Amino acid sequence: xxxxxxxxxxxxxxxxxxxxxxxxxxxxxxxxxxxxxxxxxxxxxxxxxxxxxxxxxxxxxxxxxxxxxxxxxxxxxxxxxxxxxxxxxxxxxxxxxxxxxxxxxxxxxxxxxxxxxxxxxxxxxxxxxxxxxxxxxxxxxxxxxxxxxxxxxxxxxxxxxxxxxxxxxxxxxxxxxxxxxxxxxxxxxxxxxxxxxxxxxxxxxxxxxxxxxxxxxxxxxxxxxxxxxxxxxxxxxxxxxxxxxxxxxxxxxxxxxxxxxxxxxxxxxxxxxxxxxxxxxxxxxxxxxxxxxxxxxxxxxxxxxxxxxxxxxxxxxxxxxxxxxxxxxxxxxxxxxxxxxxxxxxxxxxxxxxxxxxxxxxxxxxxxxxxxxxxxxxxxxxxxxxxxxxxxxxxxxxxxxxxxxxxxxxxxxxxxxxxxxxxxxxxxxxxxxxxxxxxxxxx
Numbered sequence: 001x002x003x004x005x006x007x008x009x010x011x012x013x014x015x016x017x018x019x020x021x022x023x024x025x026x027x028x029x030x031x032x033x034x035x036x037x038x039x040x041x042x043x044x045x046x047x048x049x050x051x052x053x054x055x056x057x058x059x060x061x062x063x064x065x066x067x068x069x070x071x072x073x074x075x076x077x078x079x080x081x082x083x084x085x086x087x088x089x090x091x092x093x094x095x096x097x098x099x100x101x102x103x104x105x106x107x108x109x110x111x112x113x114x115x116x117x118x119x120x121x122x123x124x125x126x127x128x129x130x131x132x133x134x135x136x137x138x139x140x141x142x143x144x145x146x147x148x149x150x151x152x153x154x155x156x157x158x159x160x161x162x163x164x165x166x167x168x169x170x171x172x173x174x175x176x177x178x179x180x181x182x183x184x185x186x187x188x189x190x191x192x193x194x195x196x197x198x199x200x201x202x203x204x205x206x207x208x209x210x211x212x213x214x215x216x217x218x219x220x221x222x223x224x225x226x227x228x229x230x231x232x233x234x235x236x237x238x239x240x241x242x243x244x245x246x247x248x249x250x251x252x253x254x255x256x257x258x259x260x261x262x263x264x265x266x267x268x269x270x271x272x273x274x275x276x277x278x279x280x281x282x283x284x285x286x287x288x289x290x291x292x293x294x295x296x297x298x299x300x301x302x303x304x305x306x307x308x309x310x311x312x313x314x315x316x317x318x319x320x321x322x323x324x325x326x327x328x329x330x331x332x333x334x335x336x337x338x339x340x341x342x343x344x345x346x347x348x349x350x351x352x353x354x355x356x357x358x359x360x361x362x363x364x365x366x367x368x369x370x371x372x373x374x375x376x377x378x379x380x381x382x383x384x385x386x387x388x389x390x391x392x393x394x395x396x397x398x399x400x401x402x403x404x405x406x407x408x409x410x411x412x413x414x415x416x417x418x419x420x421x422x423x424x425x426x427x428x429x430x431x432x433x434x435x436x437x438x439x440x441x442x443x
Contacts, residue, residue: 071172078274088407134417140362152283153283158277162274164272175188188248208239298316315337320334364399366401381414
């Protein structure tokens, strides 16, 4: 039995020697000769080991010759006392306190500590290989920026419908199709109506009589029948009745509906045509319910269209609907944009950015630096000399490319914005190994 035990021990020592042979060759170090028993003792109780390559062991601190990561101390000694950062709400990580507190249900706030045991050290070559980039923690103004999509529509206040106020016949129609542009003051069509002829004759008679009250009453009747002021002035000046009364464009407009043709008989209930001024348009955007409180009339907004890359249109919030859509869970915001060159056409889709007011004196980091967790978030901090540490934080307002940090960082510190997931994974593995070695895995 003793003979078999000695052979098993020798076989185990041989296997460990084979496992470490490749790592010894990779380091290229000139190590002194040691006995088989001394080498086996090191493997049976090593002080440092690579968390990614367990076959790489050492009795001195250093980096792994394969991946470059810092070797982990196995005995758990030398760990620093963790620093208390803040206390957070047990159910809402965005609510923090610098001192112990209780929530509305009487539960204690959870203490959040720094993580010195999770410090990861990388050499310069590994940092460059991983493409580690960092950015500073900044303090300043952060806009409540809302990104959404919408579509262009008419400015309803510029829509104009033409309905004749008397029965008659359309003559001399000057517009022929939907979408046609008309200039301000241009003739649209003429209308022959017996009632209009009669009203003109009464006006001419009143002018001839010189009775000012009668003249004023006859003039108001013509206006009520939709006769233009310039035509009324011409009738008064020439004292001659027009058989066909003209209708004009009041602005530079677009024909959006045309329901008559030359010679048609029209009544007072018929819509002859609809016109709209496109020098200003609306953009209807959908705002999620969680951001609806940020949007108010008068705020500035930008819009971009896919067919015009690099071109931004500036507008303002004009109206926010008080009603939430039960299907999409969004609120409609109506934005007003000037459109002098006509590039914004109704029914076009656009990307919208609304600036919902600034939040002053906040700490913020690039959004890509934040690793979100169910309890809040983590950030990989860049310390110095290739050292990195994972820190728990309380994220707040998210605005575009940046996110507010309510607790856990200080202005001027640097955070990792790329390769942070790899560093975070190694720090978690390292902390797990240290807890196992110190007996924490038996809880």
